[in-house]
Amino acid sequence: MKKSFLVAASIVLLACQQQTNSDLKTLYSLPKKLKEVSGITYFPETNLLYTLEDSGNKNVVYALNAEGKLAKTITISNAVNVDWEDITKDKKGNLYIGDFGNNDNERKDLCIYKVDKTQLDKDVASAEYKISFSYPEQTEFPPKKKEMFYDVEGFFEHDGYFYLFTKNRSKGFDGTAFIYKIKNAKGTQKAVKIGEFKTCDNYNHCVLTSATISPDGKKVALLSHDKIVLFKDFKGDLFHKGTQTEIELNHFSQKEAVVFKDNNTLLIADEKANKTGGNVYEFKLK
Secondary structure, eight states, rough: OOOOOOOOOOOOOOOEEEOOOOHHHHHHHETTOOOOOEEEETTTTTEEEEEEOOSOOSSSEEETTTSSOOOEEEEETTOOSOOOOEEOOOOTOOOEEOOOOOTSSSSSSSSEEEEEEGGGTTTTEOOOOOOOOOOOOOOOSSOGGGGGEEEEEEHHHHHTEEEEEEEEEOTTTEEEEHHHHESSEEEEOOOEEEEEEESSSSSHHOOOEEHHHHHHHHHHHHEEESSSEESSSSSSSOGSEEEEEEEOOOOOSSSSEEEEEOOOEEEEEEEEETTTTOEEEEEOOO
16 A cells, blocks of 8 residues: 655664675666556566565556666456565465565455466466465454554565565554464465564664575565664574564665565665665675
């Protein structure tokens, strides 16, 4: 759903390990038609970056080449863009669309679409199946303003499961984020809450907008408007039990999408707002 972009306030440091890095390299500007990019995923075999836009936009996936030019436009014929907020892939190269944007915490039609890799060469493709899900902890639609934890803008697929990281829209924002787990299987499921953690209490700087896991499965990166929250040294899928490090990007914009290009390199995309952003960036982890 449409997101109102908040003006940057003073930088707030998280109560966790700190790292400062300003090496955010602009690779290219996004095509002008992509005004509200909400997720990206990367295919190293073809060097293509797949992306999509959120609510109010078409049920279309776009592929960009290394120069940022539009290489493919794929209409997903049997999927509706209620609020597409992220895109990811599995180890086999199948694509997944997260239709789980839930600004008002009112939705009862949250889902993930699977697009088989054999469909990615087509101009019009069909989703192979849809995974519908709900959060067992949510009993009111919408919940009280201080309990609006059920929006999601970031997820990834790992070892046959999806991992969703919530975007906290609660009154009195304190940086709390939940991690939910959903099996990658057709049908209707109840998401399983596997943990929670905190960033900081400043919405502008610490609200989470995207998520990605490294190809070797050893790092998880979460994106905000000017930071990366990095989890390492975790066991299994208890990402929040590992080392939590905040990385300052020293660049504030409406960043909405992140993906690992390799085990130590991130690609980041932001929306264009107030003549700022609308680019794809590269960031090397130290």
